[in-house]
Amino acid sequence: MAYRFRLGDRTVKRAVHRIACEQIDGALAAIAGKPRDKAIHEVRKACKKLRALLRLVRPGFPGYSYENTAFRDIARLLAFTRDARVMLDTFDLLLAGAPEDFDRAQALFLRAHFAQALEQPGVEDAADARLEEVRGLLRLARERALGWTLEQEGWDALGPGLGKVLDQAGRARRAVARNPGAAQYHELRKRMKYHWYHTRLLEPVWPELMKPRAAELSRLADLLGLHHDICMFEQRLETCLPGSRYGHSAAALRGLAADRRKQLERDTAPAVAKLLAQETEALMDHWGRLWAVWRAGGKPAA
Template sequence: MSYKLRPKNPAAEVRKVARQRIDKAIEALGVPPAERGEGVHKARKRFKELRALLRLVREPLGDEFKHENRRVRDLGRMLAESRDATAMLESWDLLMQRFAERLGEPASKQTRQRLQASARQAEGNAADLDDRIAQAVSELHAVKASIDSWPLDATGFGLLAAGVERTYADGAAELAKVRSEPSDEQFHEWRKRVKDHWYQAQLLTPSWPMLMRLRADSLKRLADLLGDDHDLAMMQYLLREQPQLFGDQPVLERLGPAIAERRSELQRAALGLGDELYREAPRDLAARWRRYWDAAEH
């Protein structure tokens, strides 16, 4: 069950993909307890894909968009597993690949052990998770039952055009804000809009597979750069709040500059790639994607 919209009968395709995302989320939440952390993580990814789909048809949905988007957003928040500790462990491994000699192997292993222990503790602190999963599954079934009543009355690419243009324009606007105010919060907001545009590029890949796949791959690379930067921003915060997790003062004195240097590299790469991907005017990009769609319909 792929995350793609075929150019024939887009309204039916939107409903089909929405059901698929919900089914995948329910499946992910039904895994055994030992796999629950990863299952919740996968389910929350399906929620993000579903919200990107909703943004694609937000204009024809009208007021229904706010209602459905809020429902799915709240599901993600209800199941917001404590991934910070796990993400921190992954981020540490990437940082060590970049600065292994500078940070030192013995200290690195000790720090990793402490971060791993913290991740395991976070996984074990999931109080009332069974109840929250059951509630989420029930709500997902309710969302699925409402899909047939979504007002998707526009035809052809007209169903999607406004959503494509707005999502892309939102990403371009967040990039401009990053340029004028390069804060952690602003980079994170830009990342969210990049991921929406990435998901939508994936959805529309069948309209012109080679070009759309290339764009989707570039957007994923951009989202990954921004995601790695965000994880390191969280590490900087943890370094200030819980320095004992990372080691003694000499380790901290080496780690702080290493994180700052890596973040600078990631942000430069993200901004360069972002300038390439958001160079086009929103109306022009939507018009170009419409031409791809129309050509694929015939």
């Protein structure tokens, strides 16, 4: 179930049908056979891949708006436990990197406060109910996917969507340079992650070129994902007001979070600049030529 185009796909439309159904089938299998937390993770990951696939063919896909919203809403149904888990995982990450003189014992009282969100009565039952709802929604989406139509074929169906995401990533990078806030970094993270998925889909056109780019985009996605989690963590810490029993620990953790966030910003900037160094039109033209060579007689990726 590799997330990529194949030479055996006679048309882009058939490829889109196949890839969409593979992702939906994988999500349904996770719901049926994996532990709850793992199933939720797998479903949300599949929805991200599906939305990236849709963005690649967006300019010529009449059903884009409806289907993108449908998969976004499916993922959101399962987001409520993730946010609580992110708080704990980010807490543990920051605490592991804290200096030796950091008051860990006091901070653990705050961690217990965050953990309560995962221990509320009914959380597990709610998760099971939402997974069952998602199962039904995914089955309906699979039926629709088999009937998706595209207004273009070949590279004409893919190039404009690839370029649109790259242009959006460039604008997001410039917005971060002007105002490096959480919202601006969140937008950059989304656009670079879509480009990562697009690179993976197109990897067979020239694996020697695409695999290293995909690997760097994967690394960047991890770093920007951690940046996003830390921003969420900082926002949550703002609710622990000075003077409360958690105020001192929250203030100390905010300092750790800010230091780590700023380091991530320094680490990601060069990678983003390199990945977006080529003009969008030039990259679209280059990859389009690679697509044509591959489709004309290239060998499938192993």
